Amino acid sequence: MRIPCPLCGERDASEFTYLGDAGPRRPDPTAPDAAEAFHDYLHLRDNPAGWHVELWYHEAGCRSWLQVSRNTLTHELGEVRRAEDLGLDEPSP
Amino acid sequence: MPDFTLAARSPLAGAAALAESWPGFAVSEVTDLALASLATRRGRETEVRNRAKARFDLEPPPPGRTASGDGMTFLWTGHEQWFVEAQESALGGLEALLRETFEDSAAVTDQSDAWANLRLEGPATRAVLEKLCPLDLHPGAFPPGATARTTMEHLSAIITLRDDRWRFSILTPRSSAGSFLHHLHQAADSACGAT
Ligand SMILES: [Zn+2]
Numbered sequence: 001m002r003i004p005c006p007l008c009g010e011r012d013a014s015e016f017t018y019l020g021d022a023g024p025r026r027p028d029p030t031a032p033d034a035a036e037a038f039h040d041y042l043h044l045r046d047n048p049a050g051w052h053v054e055l056w057y058h059e060a061g062c063r064s065w066l067q068v069s070r071n072t073l074t075h076e077l078g079e080v081r082r083a084e085d086l087g088l089d090e091p092s093p
Numbered sequence: 094m095p096d097f098t099l100a101a102r103s104p105l106a107g108a109a110a111l112a113e114s115w116p117g118f119a120v121s122e123v124t125d126l127a128l129a130s131l132a133t134r135r136g137r138e139t140e141v142r143n144r145a146k147a148r149f150d151l152e153p154p155p156p157g158r159t160a161s162g163d164g165m166t167f168l169w170t171g172h173e174q175w176f177v178e179a180q181e182s183a184l185g186g187l188e189a190l191l192r193e194t195f196e197d198s199a200a201v202t203d204q205s206d207a208w209a210n211l212r213l214e215g216p217a218t219r220a221v222l223e224k225l226c227p228l229d230l231h232p233g234a235f236p237p238g239a240t241a242r243t244t245m246e247h248l249s250a251i252i253t254l255r256d257d258r259w260r261f262s263i264l265t266p267r268s269s270a271g272s273f274l275h276h277l278h279q280a281a282d283s284a285c286g287a288t
Contacts, residue, residue, distance in 0.1 A: 008157065008241065011228075014244070060242065061241070061242055061243060062170070062172060062242065
């Protein structure tokens with residue numbers, strides 16, 4: 001599998017490390033339903049057979065965090081964007 | 094108190110047969126360059142460009158590129174980050190010069206002794222690198238002045254094409270430089286015939 005880094009171009013998957021689903025956001029620990037929200041956040045993850053939006057780190061290249069769309073059935077890659085450009089680097093509450 | 098005199102040693106000093114050559118390929122260690130990293134602080138991107146232009150009359154290069162001028166070379170290493178190379182003797186302290194130039198708009202860290210700097214040259218250089226480097230180094234894909242950080246034999250490497258033919262340089266961490274050199278020798282033996 002090769003991942004097209006927006007900065008470096010297409011690179012072998014061995015240069016990247018995988019974090020996981022890009023969707024979940026750390027819940028607000030002060031909210032009244034925090035316990036339930038954290039249970040969902042930690043344990044209830046989707047496992048789609050098909051397109052999945054996930055986070056990868058170009059560790060052996062430019063060291064950017066990337067949001068990658070990947071088809072889990074075919075490893076076809078869709079849109080790849082820098083997490084910072086998407087505002088995903090803002091701290092959680 | 095005893096009086097010690099310590100001699101500076103390059104990362105690959107003492108490595109057996111460092112400056113070695115094969116038919117069409119040669120490798121040697123570059124020991125006279127200072128190296129520092131330059132990382133732009135958030136929101137200061139324009140200021141860093143302006144300061145580089147004012148002081149060194151060069152534009153910090155875009156992704157995958159190098160830029161040279163005023164006795165120094167900028168190598169792109171990441172988003173708004175570069176390695177800067179210069180002859181230390183000519184500048185009297187690269188790190189200090191960069192700190193003075195960029196003040197608090199960027200983080201400057203001396204890297205000189207942390208990396209081994211290898212010079213690879215000769216018409217068979219691409220044939221040797223084909224055995225190590227996962228990148229396409231064909232001139233159409235990796236033209237003169239191109240630079241990239243990748244891994245070779247699981248070791249980190251920053252590879253740059255320095256001229257319009259086949260003179261490459263590789264920066265690789267000092268701690269594993271001996272292993273890297275071993276792999277390079279194996280690749281050269283394989284591609285060019287053992288010496
Ligand atoms: Zn990258």
